[in-house]
Amino acid sequence: MQVFDSIIRDRGSRYAVSGGACRNAEEAAAFLKELKRRKKFAKATHNTWACLTDEGPLRNDDGESGAAQVILRMLEREEILNEIVVVTRWYGGKHLGGDRFRHVGDAVRHYLDNRGG
Template identity: 55%
Template structure:
């Protein structure tokens, strides 16, 4: 079982809560295993979005999980920080108010918190 680095809820905006999790991953199968491990926690399984990006030896993968465009934000930040063989998942529990473009800033903030936590400047 992969060791998840789970920071939990790192910020709240107008009722929406954002959490960030990451783990080493070198294949799509490992990314899927990390997602399954995260979603074994009922609160993450019931989240509105589990948006993720991964930089693998075979190339980059990403999934918005309904949060259109958000995975590209994570991917760009990972590439800029030089983080490879890793997956980062930003989880959002929708709080009832649309955030518009601010949702991308919140995804950035959550990703930055993770990169800072593992010692990479973004």
């Protein structure tokens, strides 16, 4: 599991991105459970995630409507299979509108550019 914390800040909201190996829904659930063992991530407003598996796409917006689709499209474009990417947001009290999708995309790009082999 790789975690990049506090990579984006905007109007009080903070973002982190994490990821790791994931081949099915059970592994996705286990990844999220492990991530949320960190109290900070358990208290996050949203842990939005997506993963492309051999069985098909998996995703969950976790209340951040449409955000998982942004992650999924980026994984498809990069042809990244069997790797989950989770974008975490701590809501800062002000709505971000469409900027939230840009931040999700920027967070995924940060993960893809900096993840280990």
